[in-house]
Amino acid sequence: MIDDPPLLTIRRRFARPDPALVEALQGIQTGFAVDAMDGSGALHHRIKPVDPAGFVGVAVTCDCGPADNLAVFAALDIAGPGDVLVCAAGAYEGTAVIGDLVAGMARNKGAVALVTDGLVRDLAGLRQVGLPVFAAGITPNSPARQGPGTAGLPIVVGGVRVESGDVLVGDLDGVVVIPRDRLAAVVDRLAAIRQKEAALDAAVRGGLTMPDFARRILDSDRVRSVD
Numbered sequence: 249m250i251d252d253p254p255l256l257t258i259r260r261r262f263a264r265p266d267p268a269l270v271e272a273l274q275g276i277q278t279g280f281a282v283d284a285m286d287g288s289g290a291l292h293h294r295i296k297p298v299d300p301a302g303f304v305g306v307a308v309t310c311d312c313g314p315a316d317n318l319a320v321f322a323a324l325d326i327a328g329p330g331d332v333l334v335c336a337a338g339a340y341e342g343t344a345v346i347g348d349l350v351a352g353m354a355r356n357k358g359a360v361a362l363v364t365d366g367l368v369r370d371l372a373g374l375r376q377v378g379l380p381v382f383a384a385g386i387t388p389n390s391p392a393r394q395g396p397g398t399a400g401l402p403i404v405v406g407g408v409r410v411e412s413g414d415v416l417v418g419d420l421d422g423v424v425v426i427p428r429d430r431l432a433a434v435v436d437r438l439a440a441i442r443q444k445e446a447a448l449d450a451a452v453r454g455g456l457t458m459p460d461f462a463r464r465i466l467d468s469d470r471v472r473s474v475d
Contacts, residue, residue: 259400291406314340319397329358337366348373
């Protein structure tokens with residue numbers, strides 16, 4: 249039994265990625281980021297843009313727990329320009345985690361996006377704020393601000409571990425987490441991925457019906473034909 253649990257546990261200092269590497273990801277498709285990490289890294293498919301917009305930024309994490317958002321304000325206090333507030337709510341769907349006022353405060357701090365595995369509210373206001381918001385859905389229900397919660401510590405959102413200092417990329421397809429220690433390798437691989445994708449796209453527009461790798465498999469002895 250815990251006699252007096254803390255309302256919040258906060259880690260304000262964490263290692264941040266090289267800004268040049270973050271900048272190198274601007275405009276990148278989430279699918280390309282996933283390809284650069286060998287096919288993984290995306291949050292659960294339910295987490296989608298409330299107001300479609302792309303972003304790239306550095307994670308500042310918080311764990312709110314169900315029906316509470318006190319930890320969001322702790323993360324907001326830590327966040328600065330170029331950051332993404334990433335709010336774990338345990339996929340709770342009874343109340344929202346954030347609304348338009350919190351989104352406006354995050355924008356005023358210079359944040360580039362808000363991401364949560366929970367729900368959000370005030371859709372009309374969120375669209376006026378203009379900050380990319382990714383969530384599992386929308387509800388008018390409001391949360392409490394009682395804690396407990398954490399900010400700046402590792403969390404799990406959408407089935408993916410996120411640490412403050414990781415880099416998040418978002419677009420219409422969803423959100424991808426790039427661990428900070430893999431960022432340089434991902435950036436290094438992007439040029440080749442872009443080139444390959446562009447070549448295949450041009451071939452499809454030119455009439456391609458079957459890629460070479462699939463044709464080789466279909467024509468090989470690894471395929472058994474039956475009547």
